[in-house]
Amino acid sequence: MDIFLLFVYLFTPSHDFHTSWMNMTYNEDKKEFAGSWRTDTEHLEGVLTAFSEKDILLESSTIEEHIPLINSYIKKKSFLKFNGKNQFLEVSIIEVNFSETIVHFEPLKCKRKLKSIEMENNMLIDKFPNQQNMLQINYKGKMYSMLLSASKNYDKVSINE
Template sequence: MKFLKLLFFVFCFTVFTSFTAHKFYVSITKIEYVKEKQSIQIITQLFTDDLEDALSERYGKDVHLDSSKETKADVALFEKYLLSKLTILVNGNPVKYNFIGHKYDIDQVKAYIEITGIEAVNSMEIENTILMDKFENQQNIIHFKTGTSRKSLVLDKENPKGLLKFE
């Protein structure tokens, strides 16, 4: 009887460990043009642990976010990284970002960015390479919304850039 239990355990262990765990690497960036304020408001949502790993590797130091170990230097590295990995051209012109701040939500971090002084959006070119240097399968989903239009892009390592046109 013990032999059958052992055989059953070995069989189950082999079956269950033969499946490989696969983690899905994704960020979501919501962009909204608010005509009344002549501003583009951006919210980028990332998994905190993935971001910590990327920042630690890139800057060669342990980075801690959303914990008692978080420092102002960690947040500064997060802002620096985020703004270096996100490039937006509005109507063919580069724009200046204002990093508004961030907040944590369970296992994710949301970063808030604003672009001001935008009278109209006829086109938007977006390059989002956030976490692509760390994770080969990273996908960055972009949702853009104006008062009358909604468009989306899925960017990855092979296609990190997209163009949205509005009429």
């Protein structure tokens, strides 16, 4: 029995802190946001495996085949609104290495003055209850941020110019 407990202890993660970071930066000339999401590769593989019920391994040589699955996962587990209007986070390009995955989104058009941003984000939380999902919005020289988690998965930020 002692050997079993030692085995469990040795293979238990040494930290219980999980963070992903989403960044949205406004390009005033193009009237659109460029967006990206950085997360742990192993954690993303875990949630995608559970979500698809298939073993998912993210590698740079095969990442393109997983874009539809990642789009479905993001759509099911989050939403983003500008001025109360739904924005669709569609994957454009994915960079992946052993430790980190960076998802780049298609640009989000925003031609009207931005007054509010809303986000609900449940990504990674099912498998990692202590997950923290940060959103940083850079708009016309000002930075706005949200920190979302299992206990607070929704936030709304008012933009004051």
